[in-house]
Amino acid sequence: MTGHVGRRSFLRGAVLGAGVTAAAAAGTQATAATESLPFHGTHQAGILRQLARQSIVAAFDVIAANRAELTDLFRAITDRARFLASGGTPTSVGITAPPADSGVLGPSVPAGNLTVTLGVGASLFDDRFGLAERKPVRLTEMRMFPNDALDAAQCHGDLSLTVAADDTDTVLHALRDISRATRGAMQVRWKINGFSSPPRPEGTPRNLMGFKDGIANPEGTDIDRLVWVSGGGEPSWATGGSYQVIRLIRMLVEFWDRVSLSEQENMFGRRRDSGAPLDGAKETDIPQYAQDPVGTVIPLTSHIRLANPRTTGTDGSRILRRSCNYDRGVDDNGNLDMGLIFTCYQRDIAAQFEAVQTRLIDEPLVDYISPFGGGYFFALPGVSGPDDHFGRALLA
Amino acid sequence: MSRRVVGVVLALVVVVAGAGFAIWRSTSAEAVGDPVISVSRSACGQGWSDPKPGPQTFLLHNTGSVTAEVDLIDPGTGTVFGEVDGLGAGTTRPMQVTLGNGAYAFRCAPEETDPIVGPTATVTGGDERSGPAVVPVTRNDLLGALRTYQDYVGAGLSTLSDQTGALVTAVRSGERGASEAAWLTAHLTYERLGAAYDAFGDSDGAINGTADGLPGGVTDEDFTGFHRLEYGLWHGQDMAPLAEVATRLDADVHTLRDSFADLQVDPNDLGLRAHEIMENTLEFELTGRTDYGSGTNLATALANLDGTREVLNVLRPLLVPRLPRLSEVDDWIGRTDTVLRSGQRSDGGWTPVAQLDRAQRERINGAVGELTELLAPVAAITEPRRVS
Numbered sequence: 001m002t003g004h005v006g007r008r009s010f011l012r013g014a015v016l017g018a019g020v021t022a023a024a025a026a027g028t029q030a031t032a033a034t035e036s037l038p039f040h041g042t043h044q045a046g047i048l049r050q051l052a053r054q055s056i057v058a059a060f061d062v063i064a065a066n067r068a069e070l071t072d073l074f075r076a077i078t079d080r081a082r083f084l085a086s087g088g089t090p091t092s093v094g095i096t097a098p099p100a101d102s103g104v105l106g107p108s109v110p111a112g113n114l115t116v117t118l119g120v121g122a123s124l125f126d127d128r129f130g131l132a133e134r135k136p137v138r139l140t141e142m143r144m145f146p147n148d149a150l151d152a153a154q155c156h157g158d159l160s161l162t163v164a165a166d167d168t169d170t171v172l173h174a175l176r177d178i179s180r181a182t183r184g185a186m187q188v189r190w191k192i193n194g195f196s197s198p199p200r201p202e203g204t205p206r207n208l209m210g211f212k213d214g215i216a217n218p219e220g221t222d223i224d225r226l227v228w229v230s231g232g233g234e235p236s237w238a239t240g241g242s243y244q245v246i247r248l249i250r251m252l253v254e255f256w257d258r259v260s261l262s263e264q265e266n267m268f269g270r271r272r273d274s275g276a277p278l279d280g281a282k283e284t285d286i287p288q289y290a291q292d293p294v295g296t297v298i299p300l301t302s303h304i305r306l307a308n309p310r311t312t313g314t315d316g317s318r319i320l321r322r323s324c325n326y327d328r329g330v331d332d333n334g335n336l337d338m339g340l341i342f343t344c345y346q347r348d349i350a351a352q353f354e355a356v357q358t359r360l361i362d363e364p365l366v367d368y369i370s371p372f373g374g375g376y377f378f379a380l381p382g383v384s385g386p387d388d389h390f391g392r393a394l395l396a
Numbered sequence: 397m398s399r400r401v402v403g404v405v406l407a408l409v410v411v412v413a414g415a416g417f418a419i420w421r422s423t424s425a426e427a428v429g430d431p432v433i434s435v436s437r438s439a440c441g442q443g444w445s446d447p448k449p450g451p452q453t454f455l456l457h458n459t460g461s462v463t464a465e466v467d468l469i470d471p472g473t474g475t476v477f478g479e480v481d482g483l484g485a486g487t488t489r490p491m492q493v494t495l496g497n498g499a500y501a502f503r504c505a506p507e508e509t510d511p512i513v514g515p516t517a518t519v520t521g522g523d524e525r526s527g528p529a530v531v532p533v534t535r536n537d538l539l540g541a542l543r544t545y546q547d548y549v550g551a552g553l554s555t556l557s558d559q560t561g562a563l564v565t566a567v568r569s570g571e572r573g574a575s576e577a578a579w580l581t582a583h584l585t586y587e588r589l590g591a592a593y594d595a596f597g598d599s600d601g602a603i604n605g606t607a608d609g610l611p612g613g614v615t616d617e618d619f620t621g622f623h624r625l626e627y628g629l630w631h632g633q634d635m636a637p638l639a640e641v642a643t644r645l646d647a648d649v650h651t652l653r654d655s656f657a658d659l660q661v662d663p664n665d666l667g668l669r670a671h672e673i674m675e676n677t678l679e680f681e682l683t684g685r686t687d688y689g690s691g692t693n694l695a696t697a698l699a700n701l702d703g704t705r706e707v708l709n710v711l712r713p714l715l716v717p718r719l720p721r722l723s724e725v726d727d728w729i730g731r732t733d734t735v736l737r738s739g740q741r742s743d744g745g746w747t748p749v750a751q752l753d754r755a756q757r758e759r760i761n762g763a764v765g766e767l768t769e770l771l772a773p774v775a776a777i778t779e780p781r782r783v784s
Binding site: 061063089091092093094095096097098107180183184185186187189 | 528
């Protein structure tokens with residue numbers, strides 16, 4: 001909480017804004033196309049995929065003793081991820097060992113639209129593995145923003161691993177399988193389970209504040225320009241990868257539920273029911289800020305307006321958002337611990353995520369959220385084929 | 397500790413026995429047309445008319461009147477490729493295997509009868525055999541290992557009873573520091589005997605139990621033994637009453653030592669202990685759950701590692717031809733030893749696990765975790781099986 005002043009001063013803007021906003025109702029159509037998620041490819045399939053219903057986001061610390069063991073670790077993760085994403089019957093081991101598979105998904109493992117997305121953190125490029133010279137040039141440790149309340153135990157990590165699939169058992173199975181194959185080489189640093197809600201009633205899924213989250217995302221050729229790393233002074237091994245920002249953000253949902261609808265909507269700049277910008281009718285409508293220069297319709301301090309002012313100067317700071325919700329237990333004061341696993345991809349964290357986040361410092365919404373963990377990572381290029389493995393070019 | 401270890405074993409057995417039936421019956425890996433193989437004294441292995449290489453499923457149908465165990469073996473070497481245990485009379489269960497070129501036969505072992513080997517089938521046109529398969533270990537094979545192990549434990553108990561005697565003397569003298577040192581010496585000796593928990597029966601609860609499951613917690617009158625004494629010594633309790641705790645501990649240890657010659661280590665336990673000792677280390681020592689004040693969980697973990705080494709050493713002749721990753725096991729025992737010792741301070745004392753820095757704790761957890769994974773096959777491989 002940044003205190004009473006911020007909340008009250010915003011309240012005035014909220015009332016102002018709500019009074020002149022046009023009502024809007026038309027719904028957008030969500031297309032739930034079945035997706036092909038091949039494990040092999042130029043990029044990791046988990047980055048662009050439609051939001052999976054279930055996910056686990058975890059950071060690991062590498063405890064491998066040397067570069068050769070680190071290479072073995074990347075090979076092992078690749079082998080397991082390839083099997084899990086493809087599905088199949090686990091090897092029978094006869095009387096030589098306990099079963100090779102946990103059996104959680106039955107005798108034959110279904111692919112279940114599983115993706116496994118692997119990222120590397122800045123700490124992997126310290127002096128342990130002789131990789132300092134190969135660090136992606138824009139990779140740093142996650143910085144602290146003024147409204148953050150970071151818990152060191154839930155920040156950073158040598159690796160990030162995001163498993164996403166249709167069902168909870170599929171992602172849990174995948175995490176157990178990968179952990180079992182890699183215990184001596186990496187250990188979990190922090191972990192959080194996420195989920196993405198079904199469209200309510202249509203369009204972009206909602207976050208736990210009740211608002212559609214992730215409506216305006218780059219598409220088509222913008223993806224190449226804004227998401228995938230290529231050139232730009234980056235090491236050649238990094239081509240096809242993408243910078244990944246993960247921010248674990250607590251939502252103070254009890255407090256939020258005691259806030260009036262108009263105030264809520266003015267904080268986001270969108271209608272809660274439809275997701276439409278406050279000057280529009282449906283979620284896909286583009287806000288017309290030029291016609292509202294002082295923010296009488298969409299307040300200048302609203303989340304969407306600060307995050308993406310839609311000017312030529314800020315176009316390059318757009319990010320690909322892939323966030324999901326989390327829910328995990330109860331506080332000492334009886335409040336529910338739930339919120340957002342904010343995740344975004346970009347080719348330059350400073351010029352994109354941090355530029356956006358800097359504009360958002362002290363936005364009215366900060367009174368209702370509390371970022372407590374996460375990290376910056378570089379999502380590796382995809383595994384090109386059966387003979388390739390994660391990080392092969394990095395470690396070669 | 398014994399209650400925990402026993403509990404784990406029992407729970408596993410129950411789960412396997414209870415779940416196996418329902419799961420196997422609905423397995424999607426079964427396909428119409430999988431060969432149905434008869435299992436009985438009179439018709440062992442009949443029904444395998446078209447041997448083929450690769451992954452496949454046999455439906456084993458017990459046509460006899462008693463429960464049977466079935467193995468798919470190489471009749472020349474006795475190597476086992478697949479096993480179904482406890483196949484009830486009249487029931488059918490699948491066996492999934494991946495077969496390379498060579499000779500195979502089903503071996504049926506109905507209860508109370510000698511096993512029978514069925515007709516030989518020859519697989520051709522596939523890959524060379526490469527999958528996991530092993531020559532089974534029999535109870536006879538384990539006798540030598542058991543004898544050696546029993547001697548190790550017997551000698552350890554003898555040492556221990558001297559050390560608990562010294563512990564009583566120290567506590568009676570009222571010197572807390574000397575008592576704490578004597579406590580650690582004796583406790584580590586006990587923790588080195590890890591593999592024999594089952595064989596110690598109720599004694600283990602009295603000697604090394606925790607306050608878990610006791611309604612009164614650390615003040616419960618049934619909380620006795622090493623951890624009770626540890627709690628008192630490291631929480632500033634009066635030494636005089638603690639002398640009674642030490643005396644009782646010493647008496648329990650002497651009783652155990654004297655009765656040990658009559659106790660039998662179950663042949664099945666030896667292999668199980670090879671990974672269960674370190675499973676206990678992971679669960680109770682590396683979490684600090686058994687720390688009642690001394691902060692010596694890492695020293696205990698090292699003693700447990702010694703106990704694991706002893707089990708492996710007595711089993712080694714059986715493991716060398718059967719466990720291809722045995723040298724990896726040895727490597728990780730060495731690594732675990734090194735990383736655990738990194739928690740010893742220069743004055744010889746031990747860092748409590750909660751006070752380890754994060755990187756160090758992760759290395760310790762990772763080494764023990766990797767070791768437990770590598771040790772898990774030992775139990776499967778050295779489970780005694782009937783072959784003739």
